[in-house]
Amino acid sequence: MNIILIGMRGAGKSKISRRLSVLTKRDxxxxxxxxxxxxxxxxxxxxLADNAGDWRAFRDMEYATxxxxxxxxxxxxxxxGGIIVDVDEDGSEIYSERKIELLRQNGRIVWLKGDIPRLAAKVKGDAKRPSLSETKSAEEVMMRRLPFYEKAADIIIDIENLSKKELTAQVHEEISKYL
Structure with a gap:
């Protein structure tokens, strides 16, 4: 079984996954x-620039990966952060049944849930992160995605006011119930 971490930009998925790797001896x-x-x-x-900013093409790459x-x-x-979405014909983000179905086939999905204004401010201006929308703020996009994260999650962990060490321990404790 895989341990799957989802969450918005800046939630700490990469750091927690590396810490969790040390605890669980998993890649x-x-x-x-x-x-x-x-x-x-x-x-x-x-x-994205190579694909003329086409998020739909990126979501298809994500699915193939x-x-x-x-x-x-x-x-x-x-x-x-956008693993839970696909893009419809009109260019709007929709819940990604296909990606979540793949993830659920052999894993448990842990949503690292954080305060949206704090996360949006944390990642603002990060050149490594492309703009999520031409017309909406990152905070607006993140708010719209909330129900998608909730629908996808097997486990929800509130990341606020926890150190990386505490957060890793909590994820490990919750996921251990399924291993």
């Missing part, structure tokens, strides 16, 4: 890093 697979690997090491903003990741067992999967 970490990052969906974003694997997409970058498949695109000659380009950053996510560069990949998940097909590879989810064929493996016993790992920690560090998901990009």
């Amino acid at each position: 970490v697979l990052s969906s974003d890093l694997l997409i970058q690997y498949d695109n000659a090491g380009k950053s996510i903003p560069e990949i 998940l097909q590879k990741i989810c064929a493996l067992d016993g790992n920690i999967i560090d998901c990009g």
Whole structure:
């Protein structure tokens, strides 16, 4: 069974997955890093620029990457913040049944839930993170995604006021009930 971490930008998924790896002796697979690997090491903003800012194309890359990741067992999967969405014909984000179905086939999904204004402020201006929308603020996009995260999650952990060590211990304790 895989341990899958989802959450908004800045929630600490990558740091917690690495700490959890030490505790559980499991490898970490990052969906974003694997997409970058498949695109000659380009950053996510560069990949988007190469695709004329087409988030739908990126979500399809994400799905293809998940097909590879989810064929493996016993790992920690560090998901990009938008793993729970796809893009419809109108360009709007919708809940991604296909990606969540893949993740659920062989894992438990842990949502690292955080305060949206704090997370939006934390990642604001980070050049490694592409703009989520031409018309909406990051905070607005994150608010719209809340029900998608909740629907996808098997376990919800509030990250606020916890150190990385405390958060890792809580994730480990909750996920251990399924291992």
